[in-house]
Amino acid sequence: MITRTLRQFLVLLLLGVVAAAVALWWNERDESSTTSAPEALAPTPQQIERGAYLARAGNCAGCHTARGAKPYAGGVGIATPFGTVFSSNLTPDNANGLGQWSSGDFWRALHHGRSRDGRLLYPAFPYTSYTLVSREDSDALFAYFKSLPGVSRPNQAHALDFPYNSQAALAVWRALFFTPGPYVAESDQSAQWNRGAYLVRGLGHCAECHAERNAMGARKDPLLLQGGMVPLQRWYAPSLAAVHEAGVNQADTEPTLALLKTGVAQDRSAMGPMAEVVYRSTQYLSDADLLAMVAYLKDRPGPSIPRPTPVATEKSAQYSGGEQIYARHCAQCHGERGEGAPGAYAPLAGNRAVTLASTANLVQAVLNGGYPPSTTGNPRPYGMPPFRQSLDDVQVAAVLTYIRQAWGNTGGAVPVRDVVQPQ
Amino acid sequence: MARTIGKFALAVLGAVALQAHGASAPVQPQRQVPDTMAQRTQACTVCHGKEGRATNAGYFPRIAGKPATYLYNQLVNFRDGRRSYAAMTHLLDYLSDAYLREIADYFAGLDLPYPPPQTVDAPAQLLERGRILVQQGDAKRELPACVRCHGTAMTGVEPATPGLLGLPRDYLVGQLGAWQNGRRHTPTPDCMARVAQKLSAEDVGAIASWLSAQPLPANSHAALSSPDKRPLDCGSVVQ
Numbered sequence: 001m002i003t004r005t006l007r008q009f010l011v012l013l014l015l016g017v018v019a020a021a022v023a024l025w026w027n028e029r030d031e032s033s034t035t036s037a038p039e040a041l042a043p044t045p046q047q048i049e050r051g052a053y054l055a056r057a058g059n060c061a062g063c064h065t066a067r068g069a070k071p072y073a074g075g076v077g078i079a080t081p082f083g084t085v086f087s088s089n090l091t092p093d094n095a096n097g098l099g100q101w102s103s104g105d106f107w108r109a110l111h112h113g114r115s116r117d118g119r120l121l122y123p124a125f126p127y128t129s130y131t132l133v134s135r136e137d138s139d140a141l142f143a144y145f146k147s148l149p150g151v152s153r154p155n156q157a158h159a160l161d162f163p164y165n166s167q168a169a170l171a172v173w174r175a176l177f178f179t180p181g182p183y184v185a186e187s188d189q190s191a192q193w194n195r196g197a198y199l200v201r202g203l204g205h206c207a208e209c210h211a212e213r214n215a216m217g218a219r220k221d222p223l224l225l226q227g228g229m230v231p232l233q234r235w236y237a238p239s240l241a242a243v244h245e246a247g248v249n250q251a252d253t254e255p256t257l258a259l260l261k262t263g264v265a266q267d268r269s270a271m272g273p274m275a276e277v278v279y280r281s282t283q284y285l286s287d288a289d290l291l292a293m294v295a296y297l298k299d300r301p302g303p304s305i306p307r308p309t310p311v312a313t314e315k316s317a318q319y320s321g322g323e324q325i326y327a328r329h330c331a332q333c334h335g336e337r338g339e340g341a342p343g344a345y346a347p348l349a350g351n352r353a354v355t356l357a358s359t360a361n362l363v364q365a366v367l368n369g370g371y372p373p374s375t376t377g378n379p380r381p382y383g384m385p386p387f388r389q390s391l392d393d394v395q396v397a398a399v400l401t402y403i404r405q406a407w408g409n410t411g412g413a414v415p416v417r418d419v420v421q422p423q
Numbered sequence: 424m425a426r427t428i429g430k431f432a433l434a435v436l437g438a439v440a441l442q443a444h445g446a447s448a449p450v451q452p453q454r455q456v457p458d459t460m461a462q463r464t465q466a467c468t469v470c471h472g473k474e475g476r477a478t479n480a481g482y483f484p485r486i487a488g489k490p491a492t493y494l495y496n497q498l499v500n501f502r503d504g505r506r507s508y509a510a511m512t513h514l515l516d517y518l519s520d521a522y523l524r525e526i527a528d529y530f531a532g533l534d535l536p537y538p539p540p541q542t543v544d545a546p547a548q549l550l551e552r553g554r555i556l557v558q559q560g561d562a563k564r565e566l567p568a569c570v571r572c573h574g575t576a577m578t579g580v581e582p583a584t585p586g587l588l589g590l591p592r593d594y595l596v597g598q599l600g601a602w603q604n605g606r607r608h609t610p611t612p613d614c615m616a617r618v619a620q621k622l623s624a625e626d627v628g629a630i631a632s633w634l635s636a637q638p639l640p641a642n643s644h645a646a647l648s649s650p651d652k653r654p655l656d657c658g659s660v661v662q
Contacts, residue, residue: 382456382463
């Protein structure tokens with residue numbers, strides 16, 4: 001009996017050691033390119049400018065610049081289902097930033113997700129995407145960050161729950177879900193397609209929101225961009241492939257290009273997390289890069305999400321209540337027939353964003369309102385008022401049910417529980 | 424057979440209907456909305472009242488006619504986290520400095536009548552305490568009078584000091600409380616934080632009650648300049 005227990009224990013121990021060795025090997029493979037000492041950098045102005053452009057393409061500031069604080073000094077808390085991860089200081093400060101880093105250290109962080117001191121980094125820093133970035137672009141980014149004024153803001157420790165706060169758990173996660181890049185061009189595709197793929201899948205890290213995540217927080221099928229809830233934000237990033245969602249692969253080039261460049265197109269506007277993406281990132285990209293991204297997105301495989309079943313045509317009491325609320329609060333901007341006003345207010349009739357299976361974005365828009373981003377192409381956007389103050393949850397559910405079923409729309413009714421949010 | 428044909432007909436009809444809906448939006452004349460700031464700022468006036476002149480019955484402050492730089496500073500402060508109100512921050516997150524300036528200029532330029540004062544039933548003793556603090560301050564506590572910065576008429580001073588009249592009592596209490604507990608800031612030196620931290624809860628109640636009981640003077644515009652030197656340096660003035 002004792003022998004059997006001991007044997008089982010030894011087998012388990014052996015398996016544990018082997019698993020640890022495999023995880024360690026897996027995590028450190030292909031890391032020979034790093035250097036330890038910071039080299040004397042002699043970046044050209046063009047390289048720094050290129051780095052600034054790439055930092056926008058990756059929206060580095062979105063996480064590494066705190067509200068109202070000095071650029072890239074970190075300290076932004078990123079809420080995840082596993083706890084809060086705090087972004088780090090990317091300024092060239094010696095004690096707290098990248099002052100002691102070499103371009104090889106930076107490359108290793110971006111490409112392998114490992115910090116200068118050897119710690120594995122949390123994938124809230126989306127190296128799962130950034131791993132595709134080329135060494136040349138990594139060096140340009142590094143030159144740019146090194147050119148910034150140093151800020152001595154100390155880095156803040158993450159506030160993660162056990163066991164997610166352990167390096168061992170992270171090593172296992174990486175062994176399961178992380179494969180280092182870099183991007184390898186597909187020879188049967190055009191240069192434009194490959195450029196688009198490099199940006200969408202790499203710095204653009206589109207799949208971090210537009211792909212569903214599993215219970216361990218890893219992206220499922222990131223190449224398919226089939227849509228998913230943005231973690232802890234109550235926003236749904238629609239499928240870029242499904243024709244009844246964003247359906248970028250089925251749409252003309254022009255509206256997608258306009259949305260990325262200006263935040264609005266003839267029949268749509270960017271709100272919520274996508275407004276941030278346009279405001280801080282895509283509006284600054286060159287037309288050539290945006291066209292490349294759209295070309296790649298248009299070539300995504302077709303939909304696998306089933307179209308929502310059309311609902312019964314009989315109108316409920318909820319619908320009728322919503323119709324009255326619509327006339328009073330919404331029709332002035334969105335039109336009596338939900339036709340919208342081009343460039344100002346999105347149409348609601350025939351709008352795929354209105355009939356998505358997920359009602360998360362509609363609830364956000366009505367409760368909190370919002371402006372599309374003010375961009376060079378659309379500097380003075382029209383805004384949606386927040387209705388949290390003037391409509392209760394039952395009324396919000398009713399008006400959303402109405403717009404999802406009026407004018408030929410075929411969305412499902414919205415239960416009140418979809419609207420209730422913890423304050 | 425008849426049923427099968429019926430089903431088939433329904434299916435065809437359904438497919439046609441779906442296609443009509445899915446293929447392209449029905450051809451409709453394009454609606455136009457007014458190309459004005461009033462139209463663009465409906466997201467503001469839903470809470471701040473028609474044309475930004477909130478009644479003083481609730482919490483939301485009037486914004487119409489306030490000094491332009493004051494309004495601009497507040498928009499930037501909400502966006503950049505020096506003021507804390509989630510609904511405001513959410514609306515302003517992705518708006519440029521230039522657009523915020525235009526929004527501020529729009530509301531500052533509105534010259535609209537004020538409603539009668541809100542507070543009518545405060546105890547006389549409380550009102551007197553408030554009046555003294557606002558008009559004279561308290562030298563013993565090195566507490567400057569409100570009027571020394573906000574203007575003798577309390578209608579504000581251009582370009583960045585707001586008027587104190589025509590605001591809801593709850594809003595005034597809320598703001599002094601926010602200065603006290605660090606939820607409202609300006610760039611340093613943060614003069615209002617220094618002033619507010621010297622106030623007791625009773626002081627705050629007295630000041631807010633008295634201010635919200637005062638009618639606007641005939642000239643409700645902000646003064647063009649301060650009558651004398653400011654008692655404190657304020658980062659908000661040069662922000």
